[in-house]
Amino acid sequence: MTTASSALDDAFSIDHLLTAEELRWRDEARHFAVERIAPVIAQDFEDKHFRAELVGELGALGVLGMHLNDPGCAGAGAVAYGLVCHELEAVDSGWRTFVSVQGSLAMSAISKFGSDEQKSEWLAPMARGERIGCFALTEPQGGSDPAAMTTHARREGDDWVITGVKRWIGLASLADVAVVWAAADEGVRGFVVPTTTPGFIATPIDGKLSMRASVQCDILLDDVRVPATAMLPGARGLSGPFSCLDEARYGIVWGAMGAARSCLEVSIERATTREVLGRPIGATQLIQQKLADMLVEYEKGMLLAVHLGRLKEAGRLTPTQISVGKLNNVREALAIAREARTILGGDGITDAFPVMRHMANLESVRTYEGTDEIHTLVLGRALTGMAAF
Numbered sequence: 001m002t003t004a005s006s007a008l009d010d011a012f013s014i015d016h017l018l019t020a021e022e023l024r025w026r027d028e029a030r031h032f033a034v035e036r037i038a039p040v041i042a043q044d045f046e047d048k049h050f051r052a053e054l055v056g057e058l059g060a061l062g063v064l065g066m067h068l069n070d071p072g073c074a075g076a077g078a079v080a081y082g083l084v085c086h087e088l089e090a091v092d093s094g095w096r097t098f099v100s101v102q103g104s105l106a107m108s109a110i111s112k113f114g115s116d117e118q119k120s121e122w123l124a125p126m127a128r129g130e131r132i133g134c135f136a137l138t139e140p141q142g143g144s145d146p147a148a149m150t151t152h153a154r155r156e157g158d159d160w161v162i163t164g165v166k167r168w169i170g171l172a173s174l175a176d177v178a179v180v181w182a183a184a185d186e187g188v189r190g191f192v193v194p195t196t197t198p199g200f201i202a203t204p205i206d207g208k209l210s211m212r213a214s215v216q217c218d219i220l221l222d223d224v225r226v227p228a229t230a231m232l233p234g235a236r237g238l239s240g241p242f243s244c245l246d247e248a249r250y251g252i253v254w255g256a257m258g259a260a261r262s263c264l265e266v267s268i269e270r271a272t273t274r275e276v277l278g279r280p281i282g283a284t285q286l287i288q289q290k291l292a293d294m295l296v297e298y299e300k301g302m303l304l305a306v307h308l309g310r311l312k313e314a315g316r317l318t319p320t321q322i323s324v325g326k327l328n329n330v331r332e333a334l335a336i337a338r339e340a341r342t343i344l345g346g347d348g349i350t351d352a353f354p355v356m357r358h359m360a361n362l363e364s365v366r367t368y369e370g371t372d373e374i375h376t377l378v379l380g381r382a383l384t385g386m387a388a389f
Contacts, residue, residue: 003269004264004265004266004267004268004269004272005265007268007272008261008264008265008268008295011295012295012298012299012302014302014303014306017306018079018083019079021076021077021080022077022079022080022083025063025066025076025080025081025083025084026080026083026084026086026087028061029061029063029083029084029087029088030087030090032057032058032061032087033087033088033090033091033095034091036054036057037051037054037088037091037092037095038091041091041092041213041354041357042351042354042357044212044213045092045094045212045213045351045357046212046351048206048208048212048213049213050094050098050174050213050214050215051213052174054095055098055129055132056128056129056130057129058098058099058129059127059128059129059130060128060129062074062076062127063081063084063099063103064099064102064103064107064126064127064128064129065102065103065107065108065111065123065126065127066080066081066084066103067080067081067103067104067247068103068107068108068111068123068127070111070119070123070124070127071123071124072123072124072125072127072128073107073111073123073124073127074127077309077313078250078309078310078312078313078317079306079309079310079313081251082250082251082253082254082305082306082309083254084099085099085100085251085252085254085255085258086254086255086257086258086261086305087258088255088258089254089255089256089257089258089259090258090259090261090262091258091262091354092213092354092357092358092361093211093214093255093259093358093361093362093364093365094211094212094213094214094361095213095214096251096252096255096258097170097211097214097365098170098171098214099251100248100251100252100255101133101134101135101170101171101248102126102132102133102171104244104247104248104250104251105133105134105135105179105244105245105247105248106126106133106134106135106175106177106178106179107122107123107126107127107133108243108244108247109135109179109190109232109235109240109241109244110122110123110133110179110192110232111123112234112235112240112243112244113190113232113233113234113235113240114192114232114233114234115229115232115233117229118192118229118232122177122192126177131176131177132171132174132175132176132177133171133175133176133177133178133179134169134170134171134172134175134177134178134179134195134202134217135169135170135178135179135241135244136166136169136172136178136179136180136181136219137149137166137169137181137241137245138166138167138168138169139151139164139165139166139167140165140167140218143167143168143368144370144371144373144374146181146188146238146241147188147238149164149181149182149183149188150164150165150183151163151164151165151166151180151181151182151183151221152164152182152183152184153182153183153184153189153191154184154185155184155185156225158227158228159225159226159227159228160184160191160225160226160227160228160230160231161223161224161225162180162182162191162193162221162223162224162225162226163221163222163223163224164182164221165218165219165220165221166180166218166219166221167205167218167219168205168216168217168368169202169216169217169218169219170214170215170216170217171215171217172195172202172215172216172217172219173202173203173204173215173217174215175195175202176194176195177192177193177194177195178192178193178194178195178200178219179191179192179193179232180193180221180224181240181241182221186236187236187237188236188237188238188240188241189231189232189235189236190231190232190235190240190241191226191230191231191232192226192230192231192232193224193226193230197224197225197226198224198225199220199221199222199223199224199225200219200220200221200222200224201219201220201222202217202218202219203217203218203219203220204216204217205217205218209360210360210361210363210364211360211361211364212360242319245369245370246319246322248369249322249323249325249326249369249370250308250309250312250317250322250325252325252326252329252330252365252369253301253304253305253308253322253325253326253329254305254309254329255365256301256329256330256332256333256362256365257298257301257302257305257329257333259333259337259358259361259362259365260294260297260298260301260329260332260333260336260337261298262354262355262358263294263333263336263337263340263354263355263358264291264294264295264298264336264340266340266344266353266354266355267290267291267294267339267340267343267344268282268291270343270344270353271287271291271343274345281343287343290339290342290343291343293339294336294339294340297332297335297336298332298336300328300332301328301329301332301333304324304325304328304329305325305329308321308322308325319378320378320379320382323370323375323378323379324375324379326369326370326375327372327375327376327379330362330365330366330372331366331372333358333362333365334359334362334363334366337355337358337359337362338359340355341355341356341359374389377389
């Protein structure tokens with residue numbers, strides 16, 4: 001009998017659409033995810049444990065900020081980066097989230113908008129996993145409306161003093177540096193803030209039923225004083241953080257389909273090995289319909305991801321197109337996870353299978369980097385020319 005993965009490959013494969021270099025990145029990321037993360041992730045999720053010792057290993061693999069062309073970064077293509085996100089999220093969304101926060105948010109902000117000194121100080125060590133970064137944008141009263149941020153930066157002599165609060169900031173309690181966005185008299189500005197700066201306090205959020213093997217925090221900025229050189233000189237207004245969010249959303253397009261693939265693979269395995277009423281449940285029409293529907297949505301999601309990746313590499317990818325990918329692929333990944341749970345029956349709610357963990361994690365992925373509602377309104381505005389926010 002063929003394995004679930006080989007059966008899925010026989011039904012759908014994108015290998016012929018990928019270059020040898022992209023396949024190398026994918027295979028190395030898959031090996032790392034299977035060998036280093038998969039054996040411990042169920043227990044880490046149960047224990048609410050982020051396995052920080054893997055950060056340096058990911059740096060050695062070259063995947064941190066891999067899409068950047070700065071010294072110390074791999075300069076890989078968009079599809080290669082997407083494939084890495086796909087493989088990491090096939091094991092757990094928390095690890096794709098880590099790579100996304102580190103590379104697509106914190107490192108991208110410094111790369112896009114930082115001074116030469118900021119880039120030299122932070123990017124290469126972050127690429128090696130020697131330094132961890134976070135991206136402090138979201139606030140407690142409205143993650144979907146960053147224009148209403150209340151965190152404020154004021155000038156005092158040659159310094160800036162930042163005051164405010166942030167919420168759901170990935171990695172903040174582990175980070176060495178935070179990219180903090182604050183409203184100033186001249187508009188929204190970004191600041192590179194070492195987390196040892198007095199007044200910077202990050203507190204992990206407890207009680208999570210999702211993303212339990214990851215770390216998200218509340219941040220208090222209590223008159224955090226930084227020199228003028230801490231400001232990101234190239235970022236002014238919300239276009240700065242939004243461009244970084246687009247990088248992260250792009251990775252989600254690929255990552256969500258990784259979680260979907262994992263759920264589909266265990267469903268195929270279960271359908272071909274579990275017998276009820278004298279035959280494998282996969283020999284029944286209803287189960288085959290479920291599997292076929294899951295495959296179709298997975299295939300469409302992956303082809304969409306490749307298409308967006310090629311557009312990105314050509315410099316033609318727009319925020320609206322990213323919204324299509326994020327909205328569709330996360331929504332369909334959740335639908336696949338829920339259908340997979342029905343195929344697994346009661347066992348599907350146990351940690352013997354990854355499905356409920358993926359399902360719980362995807363509920364967070366559905367919310368961050370733009371909710372379904374926000375991306376829907378982005379698309380509606382593109383279609384009608386009228387904003388309904």
